Amino acid sequence: MEESSALPRISAVDLFCGAGGLTHGLVRSGITVRAGIDVDPACRYPYEANNSAEFIEKDVNELSAADLRPHFPDGDISLLAGCAPCQPFSTYSRAGRSKKRGLDWQLVNSFGGLIRDLQPTLVTMENVPQLADHPVFQEFLSTLAGYAVTWSIVECSKLGIPQTRRRLVLLASKLGHEGLAMPEALGSRRTVRQTIAKLPPLEAGQQYAADPLHIASSLSETNLRRIRASKPGGTWRDWDPELLAECHRKATGTTYPSVYGRMEWDAPAPTMTTQCFGYGNGRFGHPEQDRAISLREAAMIQTFPRRYKFVKNGDPVRFNTLGRLIGNAVPVRLGEVIGKTLIAHVSASRGATGAGSGNAQNTLF
Template identity: 65%
Template structure:
């Protein structure tokens, strides 16, 4: 009997900077290829992962471009997190006419599953997706697969933030032994995750780590953050610090903007605007600044040494905030990978 665990070859669609890929690799999955339309993802993806990056719109992807990579291992996995613009709080305006375009990438993912018939499929997305017809259409592309889908609170799998995601795992080899929601791993606190990073002032960058950088705060916002206690809200401020929106009735529904994180709790959901003090509870627990890009990445469970920019490259907050906030947390990817690895090992043991 071959005592080696059988290989799993994977392709990561909509791979971004590699959060899912990195997690799958930690669980023993050989991710051969990552596909994304954003050229900014190429350097971090290839620099930190033993995988090739293909810059291409998945909607234009040919089966032949990924079939050979999936065939490298004994088992195959097609993974992906199609962009979820329909649910973005920044794009909830008049979207009815373009909704078909928003769903095209998830539909293309389903078509690729039907054409390639990989051994395993995993899809990660926002929980709201499950209530839409496009999700049921995606399920139809998985005829012949046993599948589990669940709304996952990411802190249950070791991600130090309050982040909920829909995770689906499907197998072409009979019933899955468990779902990702069956796994529990205590999430570290904010202190345990970022507490040892060097001190930083607003507007400064660390000389050693270019990603440990926090934007400048205006004089008014500096007053505001100094008046903010960890876990508190802008309601604790003196009236002279309140903005016009806070004083409106609608402002009462946004208590967490201009807030500080708490050292001994998990962080809020890390978003694409996490570097902005006014965009949520993104103030550092005790330093008068917003969290740095490195701190945001570590709260997304990227390793501290994960490289996002080339040496000497200008750090752009909007671009890197988008890449970090949109990433699949590495530990969530690892939890998915462990589930698939367990299934493969179970199938392998049955064959002897």
């Protein structure tokens, strides 16, 4: 009998899993995700409803390597993945995800401690670019002794993600350096039009009956006048003076040109944040309709599939909660690129021609 060329299965645990963006992307690439861990109970439904993985509600600071080992079957290649929230670098509060976590940097250190004690074959971390300039990142790197390590600042719009989102992506492996590098670009950039143009139109405050997540926040009469005066890609400087807010009249207000702005159809969207459903919180106005983007549109810009479930049927749609889950998510497409990169690395390191777990849903390279 000929020896099989298929790769061993890659089994992963996703720390700080949120609503499942990274998990969903890894699964689409062909990696088996066994569990996702997060302190936020609001993550449970979207995580488990869309992914064949267990959700564990627990503070990563309280995890041990012994807690994780049962999720890595013998014979599989182990992958520990995650995005430790770094609140000091965030423009918007991560309220709800940080209540039990103590010092923000302790999350990165706890991630490093689990790597040191567990010694998985593969590691990936996604985070804000500013982390690279902080001493905690050097401390994290020191926990990766014995690993081949590469990291880079990735511009997500070059990887088929329809937003100008920059992220630090780290890959580490005990299998060597061969193929261990994120691609700089993949195909043409996706635009707002390509991503959300086919969704049914909405008015401000309206919800689409067939998809509760396709809901737009209400606008005051003043903000309706403002958005009608806004041009795609423009700023509040395009408005008549009587529409200016008090903050715009101050000298400091001139440093925030992107608030109260519309997106452009034929360009990537701005970075999705936890407040991306609010017209006054950034350039989150719909390119054409007089409203802010809906939660579904924000999720699709984060490359969640259109049918990704975030709330149970009949449950209320809460903008702040779902905005937090969507804005904090790792874009699904980025998780998919990371997964494909790791599968290609394992293949290159073993001289194999297989494709991971054999359940990849599409091909990136």
